[in-house]
Amino acid sequence: MTERTNWFCAEQLTDTIRRIWEPHVHRFFRANLFHVIGKDVDLIVDFGTGLAPLRPFLNIEIGKPVIALATHVHADHIGSFHEFEHRLGHAAEADGFAGMEDAVTLAHLFRQLSKGVEQKPAPSFEQDDYAILPAPLGRVLVENDTVDIGGPSYRVLHLPGHSPGSIGLLDEASGIFFSGDAIYDGTLVDDLPGCDKSAYLATMRRLRDLDISVAYGGHGAPMSRERMSTIAKAYLDAST
Template identity: 60%
Template sequence: MSASPWFEAEQLSEHVVRVSEPSVHRFYRANIYHVKGHDADLVIDFGMGLQSLGRFLDIDATKPILAVATHVHVDHVGSFHEFDNRFGHAAEEGAFSTMPDLATLAHYFRTQPECVSRAPTSAWDAAKFGLNVAPLTNVVTEGSVIDTGSASYRVLHLPGHSPGSIGLLDERNGILFSGDAIYDGALVDDLPGCEIDEYLDTMSRLQELDVSIVYGGHGAPMSRERMNHVAENYQRKMAR
């Protein structure tokens, strides 16, 4: 195995670190966020699980870690099982407990040509890739609140990309973690479980939010203006 780190970390703000897996195929290279709080830390999304995320993160053992999966797709739940306090939406509760390919889409990754640019372990075999089950310990729905002592995050149910897609909104500071509901790139609406009508409703809802920064499931952070631009482009494409 290469001696270079599997994960890369980037400090986005005083409290937010973005972690990525640069050797993973770009389509599956999702953002992982570590948000440091006064009483608890948030970890939002969990990559592919090809190496241990928990061992990589700078975790303060004196505080609880609140692990939030924005949805159950393979590129967001790989290391979810490593954490004890697991939050996810009720619409996908059963899928977190069983991690079936039909819900996680893990089979797409297994058969993706050049799914990784280098092996994560010496025993790596893409054909044997699978996800560890990660039953939810905390089932959330629209309006649930997750508090770190530094910020309070309201759960937004943002379906369309998947049935249980959620975002976390810090209304006080105008911060949204949006998962794959929206990000700075081409939105994906043609996978099993996607619903275009719900996605369009989600786009309209996002445009009503008073936010200053949006941390998406892929790509770079966005301003409110950029988020609205992405939403409007999607709406125009669907109206053709």
């Protein structure tokens, strides 16, 4: 069942995980966001473009703590990051979250699109004015840190290549993996400012062999372990 508002759509993936997206945003910037309901804390993974307020759509239980975690600093994933108090991201992009300059968020690429949205999020919206509010991190993450929400506990995997601070979250008990833009079921991007193809090759070798049950990427449909491995192998083969 799909839930819709004027700006967001959502679908329930499991009893505790909901995928959210912005259907009216240009497909290049139409990312997956995830709301994970924990026993003690809710976890929000990525935050869309910020063209409409995200938090009111989430229906978070009143008074329940929320952890906001960005998989990386690109505009289609951190637009509403500032709406949350407890913000987590990788150390390599901490300065980027604090400043949200175009050079790291790539927000200027959205402004330059011929048609960034199919409909306006608000009558006053002007694409040329698009900007992202700073969202300094409250907790800086590195490889093998843990994010515990009561029940699921996620291990942080540093997966550079698409961006310097790209990370994934792996629940080793269930095999559920949030991969951000390190890997997803679609055309992978390694030629933007800040991309590093040599680092991406190392990340792909790691992902090719990673033991998961399902991967939820920053774009596209969920991936089985086999599908994720196939995508990683294809990238590696194309680079040889």
